[in-house]
Amino acid sequence: xxxxxxxxIEEYQTLLLAMQDxxxxxxxxxxxxxxxxxxxxxxxxxxxxxMAELAQSIRQAPENGLNTLVLEALSEHxxxxxxxxxxxxxxxxxxxxxxxxxxxxxxxIWVTGCGRGQLAYLTAMTIAEYQQSHGVDTRFxxxxxxxxxxxxxxxxxxxxxxxxxxxLSTSYQKKYLEPDQDDWMVKxxxxxxxxFAICDLLxxxxxxxxxxxxxxxDVLIYFSAAxxxxxxxxxxxxxxxxxxxxxxxxxxxxPFTQAYTRVSHDAGVFYRQxxx
Numbered sequence: 372x373x374x375x376x377x378x379x380i381e382e383y384q385t386l387l388l389a390m391q392d393x394x395x396x397x398x399x400x401x402x403x404x405x406x407x408x409x410x411x412x413x414x415x416x417x418x419x420x421x422m423a424e425l426a427q428s429i430r431q432a433p434e435n436g437l438n439t440l441v442l443e444a445l446s447e448h449x450x451x452x453x454x455x456x457x458x459x460x461x462x463x464x465x466x467x468x469x470x471x472x473x474x475x476x477x478x479x480i481w482v483t484g485c486g487r488g489q490l491a492y493l494t495a496m497t498i499a500e501y502q503q504s505h506g507v508d509t510r511f512x513x514x515x516x517x518x519x520x521x522x523x524x525x526x527x528x529x530x531x532x533x534x535x536x537x538x539l540s541t542s543y544q545k546k547y548l549e550p551d552q553d554d555w556m557v558k559x560x561x562x563x564x565x566x567f568a569i570c571d572l573l574x575x576x577x578x579x580x581x582x583x584x585x586x587x588x589d590v591l592i593y594f595s596a597a598x599x600x601x602x603x604x605x606x607x608x609x610x611x612x613x614x615x616x617x618x619x620x621x622x623x624x625x626p627f628t629q630a631y632t633r634v635s636h637d638a639g640v641f642y643r644q645x646x647x
Contacts, residue, residue: 382422383407389426394438395573395598396445409444416440442571443519445593457639458490458586459497461617464638466584467501470509479582481609482515484590488526488567491515492557493539494586495564496547514579516570526567529557572602581611588619600627607631607644616642 383403390396398406410425417437419425428437470478482491491513498511517523532554536544548555570576572590585606591599606616607630616631617639618624624631624642631642 382426386410386422386426386429389429390441390445391595393429393432394442395595396442396593397595398445398593406445410441413437413440413444439518439571442573443521457620458494458588458617461636461639461641462494462497463501465636465641466615467498467505467507471501471505471507475509475583477510477512478584479580480511480513480584480586481579481582482513483517483570483572483585483587485515485517485522485526485567486519487522487531488515488529488557488565489531489535489539490586490588491526491565491567492529492547492561493543495561496543498564499547499561500543511564513565514582515565515567517567518569518571520569523567523569529562530554531557573598576605577608579609582609582614583611584615584617585610586617587622588617589622591618591622596627603628604630610644612644614644616644618642 387398390398407422410422414420414425417428417435419428425441429441432438480494482494485491495511495513498513501507515526517526530551531548536548536555539548544555547558547561549558550556570579572594587606591602594602603616603624607628610616616624618641620640625633630645632645634641634643
């Protein structure tokens with residue numbers, strides 16, 4: 372239960388400024404109730420009594436993990452599989468047919484902000500389904516990351532309760548999940564396609580290597596314009612020539628960088644890296 376006293380408008384605005392200045396995160400007044408609820412758990416853990424005190428602590432850049440936990444709380448993802456319905460269509464109707472035609476030996480995908488793993492596993496299931504139907508020999512490597520160490524550990528386990536898997540199609544449930552006591556477990560063949568790791572997008576990530584596709588849904592919306600530009604341009608440097616960036620429907624790309632061209636296809640809207 373939330374035992375932190377409700378914040379005044381002034382306190383909340385002070386916190387918003389601190390998060391923008393220090394963490395590069397931009398939030399609006401409309402999200403006040405949701406953000407306050409999420410941050411209450413962090414405040415209780417560090418015995419912080421008010422939003423004003425939290426704002427001061429953030430600005431002091433403590434080395435006790437506070438700012439990391441604040442970012443984790445802000446980027447907490449909805450656990451529903453159904454939220455990712457746009458990606459399978461883009462994969463099945465655009466990306467995978469192109470891969471089948473080009474026949475590369477390897478195709479690397481980065482799923483950022485993966486939360487507890489649903490989007491990464493859904494990507495793997497979609498690829499497995501296409502490979503079985505079309506006999507594609509390309510080796511797909513899926514790298515999935517999140518700032519939350521707790522979520523990454525849960526993602527690695529691949530266990531989901533009955534309520535959580537409701538958004539996953541019945542056919543995928545039957546083919547790619549198996550019962551384990553009261554839960555469901557992602558089959559090992561799908562788990563083997565995904566590598567999970569902790570990654571903070573505010574820290575340089577150029578050592579991850581090049582990717583053919585970067586999936587970044589509902590992540591960029593939390594960052595300031597300057598930070599968003601920085602992340603998008605780093606993505607462009609990691610993408611192979613004509614690589615693809617897939618973002619959420621509410622996330623704009625073009626106003627922040629000219630490193631991409633927007634593609635509107637029957638399979639969905641996405642961005643291709645501009646040729647160097």
